[in-house]
Amino acid sequence: MRCPPPLSHRDFVAVLARCSTRAHLEQLHAHAFVTGRAAAQPTTFHLLRFAALRLSSCLPYARRIFDAEPHPNPYASSALRAPYSRYGMMDDARKLFDGLTERNVVSWTALVSGYARAGKVGNAIVLFEQMPERDVAAWNAVIAGCAQNGLFVQAVGIFERMVAEGFRPNGTTVCCVLSACGHLGMLNIGKVIHGYAWRTCVGFSSTVVNGLIDMYGKCGNVKGARWIFDEVSDRDLTSWNSLINCLAIHGHSKHAITVFDAMRDEGVEPDAVTFVGLLNACTHGGLVDEGIEYFELLHRKHGIEPEIEHYGCIVDLLGRAGRFQYVMNVIQDMKVEPDEVIWGSLLNACRIHRQLELSELAIRKLLELDPNNASYVVMLANVYSEGGCWEEMSKVRKLMKEETIGKKLPGCSWIEVDRKTHRFYSGDDTHPDSDDIYDALEDLTASMEL
Structure with a gap:
């Protein structure tokens, strides 16, 4: 029986990219084994990465490929640690990492990213601080982890450390920090990042442009968001969505509809x-009939199944009316099952x-959804x-006096002063200037009563 002619490395990778089932993957693996290509580390790496990241049912297969390699390189290990992490199997990813005799920045970064994606940001930050060396990808992994899990202040703080230590942010960094600035309302830092993005040309990518529109919009600078939007010629759907949402949340309902x-x-x-x-635009503008029309068009004309966010908007709109x-x-x-947003709007x-x-x-x-919430x-x-x-x-x-009822969570607000964010909780006295702050509040209260 004649062996099939071996594929070149480029052809092998191209064929692998077109695999859509485990059977296809096994056939290509068998071809590589018969032709002697399977012994090459690049081949093993590509097979393992594809099995681990592209086909969710092939994780055990990927592990067998890894275990069969006598001297697996760190990149192959990183690929395997990455669906472990994608599928929440961080204990397995950590065991694999701890068993490595050779670790490089790719290995460390893969595990940091895994913890961040799994929502274990504390673990990600601890591991990041232990890294013997870091690159931009490592900084991005921990900044993105903070931003995606609501730790916006920490994301901005780590970004400032990154710049102070001489690393040059790229487009991914910029997008993550812009998102954090938008949620915090930190317009001044957002403007600095905007200037950096344009000076270094990373601002020409669509993701950065959309991040800028979103940041300016969330910070209340509608003119800035509109200016960015108008300056871009090749707008994608995200650009339109960002501007519509920006106009909606700031009460420019008719303008939002015009943009649509x-x-x-x-x-x-x-x-x-x-x-x-x-729907948010209609809610803020009291456009009840228009909101009903858009809600009905959602599925009837565009084939989009309403999600909990759409239901929340329409319930809020109709309820207010x-x-x-x-x-x-x-x-x-x-x-879908009504959640706290639905019942809260009602x-x-x-x-x-x-x-x-x-x-x-x-x-x-x-109370059925959250029995221990004292606020309800x-x-x-x-x-x-x-x-x-x-x-x-x-x-x-x-x-309410029984111990089974939880305590009401204190309200929180923050303010940016000299590029530093100060957080305040209701009844909190831990801020170093709390005495002066409360004195000022008492003066303001007395003035308002007059």
Whole structure:
């Protein structure tokens, strides 16, 4: 039996990229074995990476390829540690890392990224601090991990360390930090990053442009967001969505709809994110009929199945308008389970329009979702009080004294001063200037009473 002619490395990689099933992968692996190519480390690496990252059912197969290699290189190990991490198998990824006799920056970064993707940001930061050497990818991994898990202040802080230690941020870094700045409202730092992006030409990528639009929009600089958008000729769907959302959250409802119409005129097909922005615009502008129309168009015309965000927007819009029968019809017809946003929106509308029975329903649903949330119990007591239901209110007040009810989480706010972010919690006295701050608040309160 004649052996098939061996594929060149380029052809081998090209064929591998077209594999779509485990059977295809096994056939190509067998070909590599028969022709002697399987012994080459580059071949092993490509097979392992494909099995580990492209086909979720092939993780055990990838592990067998790795175990059969007498001297696996760090890159092959990094590939295997990466679905371990993708599929949340961080214990296995860590064991593999700890068993390595040779570790390089790629190995360390792969594990840092894995912890970050799994939401274990603390582990990622600890590991990052232990790295004997770092590159831009390593910094990006921990910055992205912080930004994607809501640790925006930490993301900005690590970015500042990165720059101070002489590393040059790339487009990925810029996008992550812009996202953090947008969530924190840190416009000044966002502008500095904007200038850096344009000076170094990393700002020409669509991801950075979209990040800038989003950052300016979330920081309240609508003109800046619009200027960035207008300067870009090859806008993608994310650019349109970012601008629509920016205009919506700042009350420019009619302008948001105008941008949506312009997007459709240019032949850009909207997606689920587009309609979240549109429904938000209608909510902020009180455009009830328009909101209903867009909600119905979502599935009927564009074939998009409504998600929890769309339901939350339409419930909020209809509830604010006092159209409670329509609201309840929407909730009853939902194809996903109502969450705290849905019932919270209904509760807010009920309190505005003094709908006692629906308020009680909404709060009880909220308590089912989060029984230990003292805020909901307080709301229920207030609803009974406003409705004159004193016996029910007395029972709730008694319940609030029991140890089973959790404490209300303190409110938090932050402010940027001289490029530093200061966080304040309700009743907090840990800030070094807390005495002066409370004195100033008392003066302001006295002035307002006058």
